[in-house]
Amino acid sequence: MMTKRSVRRTAGVCLALGTALAHAHGTAHQHGVAKLDVAVESNRVTFELDTPLDNLIGIERAPRNDAERKRADAAVATLRDAAKLFGFDPAAQCRQQDVELTAPVLGLGAAAAPSEQGEHADLEGRFVFACADTARASQVDIGLFKAFPKLQQLDVQVAGPHGQSRQTLKRPANKLTLAK
Numbered sequence: 510m511m512t513k514r515s516v517r518r519t520a521g522v523c524l525a526l527g528t529a530l531a532h533a534h535g536t537a538h539q540h541g542v543a544k545l546d547v548a549v550e551s552n553r554v555t556f557e558l559d560t561p562l563d564n565l566i567g568i569e570r571a572p573r574n575d576a577e578r579k580r581a582d583a584a585v586a587t588l589r590d591a592a593k594l595f596g597f598d599p600a601a602q603c604r605q606q607d608v609e610l611t612a613p614v615l616g617l618g619a620a621a622a623p624s625e626q627g628e629h630a631d632l633e634g635r636f637v638f639a640c641a642d643t644a645r646a647s648q649v650d651i652g653l654f655k656a657f658p659k660l661q662q663l664d665v666q667v668a669g670p671h672g673q674s675r676q677t678l679k680r681p682a683n684k685l686t687l688a689k
């Protein structure tokens with residue numbers, strides 16, 4: 510039985526998995542679910558992804574063997590090739606400008622703070638696209654479900670010139686609405 514109750518925010522503590530409690534909490538770590546914040550400006554779209562590492566590579570620690578290393582390298586390469594993960598309407602003329610990945614257990618970005626070390630780990634990604642006119646991109650095709658089979662749900666928040674919207678994409682849905 511799943512109940513929704515408020516959860517006291519405690520830094521560095523991973524909440525129990527698979528519960529509605531974790532989902533109710535925006536920053537919680539819940540396997541299968543990732544958070545995607547989208548900022549739409551007239552000539553730029555920025556995606557910020559925050560996901561349990563498990564969704565991407567099935568483990569949440571440094572790779573220990575060749576198979577795990579290969580899986581981690583492949584996931585990182587997939588994320589760096591962001592133009593395939595975020596498909597814009599060609600009319601908007603968007604092109605990938607910058608990708609920053611942070612995942613301490615994979616040696617990406619800053620080292621983990623002591624409070625963040627534990628049995629769970631996340632990856633944060635920032636993907637920036639420069640566009641001629643984002644008003645011409647009403648939707649984005651999200652390729653994350655196709656690329657990462659363990660990912661089941663994306664909790665999306667879009668902030669743009671017309672305000673904010675929240676959307677939940679569940680596999681296999683892949684159309685993200687940018688403009689309303």
Ligand SMILES: [Zn+2]
Pocket residue numbers: 538540561562563569628629630
């Ligand atoms: Zn985890």
